[in-house]
Amino acid sequence: MNDMPLIVTTEWLAARLDEPKLRIVDATVFMKFPEGGGPPDIKSGRSSYEEGHIPGAVYADLAGELSDTDADLPFTVPSREAFIEKLTRLGIGDDTYTVIYDQNALVGESIAASYWASRLAWQMRYEGFDRVAILEGGLQKWLAEGRELSTDEPAYPPAAFTGQRRPEMLATKDDVKKAMADEQTVLINSLSPEEFHGHLSDDPRSGHIPGSLNIFFGIHADEQTKELYEDARLRAAFEQTGALDPDKKVITYCGGGIAATWNALLLNKLGQHNVAVYDGSMNEWASDPSCPIVKSDNR
Template sequence: MKEFPLIVTTDWLAEHLDDPQLRIVDATVFMKFPEAGGPPEVESGKASYGKGHIPGAVYADIVGELSDTDSALPFTVPPRETFVEKLTALGIGDGVYTVIYDQNALVGESVAASYWASRLAWQMRYEGFGQIAILEGGLQKWLAEDRDLSTDVPAFPKADFTGQRQENMLATKEDVQKAIDDEQTVLINSLSPEEFAGTQTDDPRSGHIPGSENVFFGLHADEQTKALYDDDKLRALFEHTGALDPDKKVITYCGGGIAATWNALILNKLGQPNVAVYDGSMNEWASDPSCPIVKSTK
């Protein structure tokens, strides 16, 4: 089976819909931030999937089945055996390749980023699944091009899986604490400039981890077309951070480890292989008073 890019176009997917080795996954999650502040409201995209999805797609429930429901933190990786069991039951494993999409579903925002799709792709690679791509522009781009949807729910035979966990892809709080004073590690905060600075709230624990560089995850694609910018423009967004140096390690983080996977994917696309995601991100960091936070711009 030939290698294929980290990101595929809608044209590519349309041409391969009938490939028996292809698995298409809808990873949509809806997230809405209350106007009064506080934690986001999160809803599975399973009902939306049932109303219409890309033909041949199965649904992967990141919220209900593919996150650690026993954790005090939302969306952290579940036990390996749970994740592998759920994915292989969808027919994903050895001998197939997977294209993941979502609906860019940050309610009330115009950010063009398939960050739920990238979250699932990152979890899969972390557990050792291979041959994974993100659909450029997600379902919104697919629909804008008047492509077909289906309500049929495919059933695939349970897959075999022999992959091994890639421990270097996940960063812990302890890894980040060490990285603060490590010149060979670049910390990338993936949130908005306001969240990075801590100016959007009076919360004393808002802001960023000392030494972090800010690259907002919503800057990588056109808000109207949902298409990714070219590599030169993407590189320019990271140039000031040092994250493109292949001799350095990069750790991306955000609020809860979702948007950080989109930045990690873009860095991989630009040729930086040494990227880990801080799974606990600011949810974990800010909850520990011993962890320093900077509340200012750089």
């Protein structure tokens, strides 16, 4: 499976469920934003996984084991050693290929975007795992098509892994500060237009990083079918920002480094591979008073 696509269909996966080198991962996290603003309520998707998952799938704890729980910010990239130990313990390594899915679990929203799956896929590629894809439409599409679920939890033998970290895939706060004055770097804010302009909160630290452009992560797929739009439509959304220029670097960010990985994945799909994700995103940027923020007064 050396020609692993970035995104696979439910039909593609269903035809390969019995392949011994396949590893399927449920990366669901439930996140709900309280009315009136404030930090989100974050809940592991493990209990939902235990109630039913795609046959052969294991559960990956993005909110816990696969984040640095000692960091000041949620969902911070963990140490390389800790991440690889957890992945290889799930049976993922040099001789396997991985398909990741989630439940599109932003509670109360109907956005069609597998951003938890794309977050784990991004973390894996950052650490050098090449053969990884996400499932188009996630568990919702799988269920809508009447496909089976399982409650069995497979136990795969630990795997070996020798890949190398790709530091160019992760952007720091200092990288973003430099990018604000660099015409060869495109900053993409992946949040909604309302969040981008700072209209959802009276907090003066809401808004966006100066010089960044807004491409909402939720506009790339059909909310009913959960299928991605054709490449021409995806390309049109990004072309206006200059993000598809092969001579430029792109940095995507959002609130906490999750949705940004969905935009980064689609940029990769469209041929732009010089893309980094600002892991701290607005959680880190807004907490530093020295970092400038643009907030629009027009509503």
